Amino acid sequence: LLPNTAASTRLSQVNDHLTQPNSTDSKMAAKITVHWLEDSRAQRILWLLEELGLDYEVKRYSRDPKTLLAPKELADVHPLGKSPVVTIVEDGKTLTLAESGAIVEFIVERYGSNLSIPASSSDMQARADYLYWLHWAEGSGMLPLMFSIVFAQLPKQGPWLAKPLLNGVSYGAMSQFVLPRLKENFRFIEQSLAGKDYFAGGKLTGADIMMSFIAEGLESSPLPNDKYPNIFRWYNSMLERTAYKKALEKGGKNDLGRFT
Structure with missing residues (x-):
């Protein structure tokens, strides 16, 4: 028998809804680590997390005093060795995310939509x-x-x-x-x-x-x-x-x- 298309669509929508992260639950469950390099754009990620009331850890890195470059240890976290980099552990899964804009957009959408203007906005x-x-x-x-x-x-x-x-x-x-x-x-x-x-x-x-x-x-x-x-x-x-x-x-x- 061929499946009822309308019923299958409704079931798919229900399943999608159930698998969407609940902002409050995700906020409580997420373990966030910010790989923070001195004198860098990483500082604003800490500000973002503080505005959202999220718990997080900071792993600090210092620049080379002569070249002012990031230390090689950052490349162990992300291949480009840049900062900011954020690691998020949620439900046993680990996400490594780089690029300030991507980090801000991801965290705001997942844990704190009050800091965004959603696509559904009438404005x-x-x-x-x-x-x-x-x-x-x-x-x-x-x-x-x-x-x-x-x-x-x-x-x-x-x-x-x-x-x-x-x-x-x-x-x-x-x-x-x-x-x-x-x-x-x-x-x-x-x-x-x-x-x-x-x-x-x-x-x-x-x-x-x-x-x-x-x-x-x-x-x-x-x-x-x-x-x-x-x-x-x-x-x-x-x-x-x-x-x-x-x-x-x-x-x-x-x-x-x-x-x-």
Whole structure:
């Protein structure tokens, strides 16, 4: 006999519903470890977990004092040896997750939807803003910041005899390419935050958490901070959050100035 298609579909939907994680149950059962590298984007993952009230462990790693690179031990956790990396043990299964945006999106959707603007939201603009800034932080926003670090380190890490040449290359790249892009980005953020307390939907979301590192980058950049009052109004309000302060106690404040 052929199966009743409608009945089979309903049964499949019921089974799917039963296997979906219950946010409260998953929160209680999950064992989360954050592989935290000093002066890195890992700090905002601690902030996220504190906002969600999740229990977690922190495994700390220090940078090489000369090269400022991550230690080789991180490659034992994830092949690329970068941070943040999060391991989650739930129902006997272990998940290793890298990339800040992926970590934030996964954890928010699984354990704390109050920090998202769901796809089902009737506010299309809020949903779009949430996704945009969540991904902008590691895309368009991060690229010139990374270039600023690379070109700042180039003369310091290069051969001694090549330093005059590397200084010239660094100065040219910073003045002609990097700083104009940074100014463009921060001007865009400044305008976007005009009259707003948060990046999306009028409430704290994962987008704010992702964008916090960009604000740290501005704070340690050569750009005059007083030109960006909206950014620092928003950023200072984030610094005052109880969860942010708790995360600092468990991790530590980033010193991005050491890279410049």
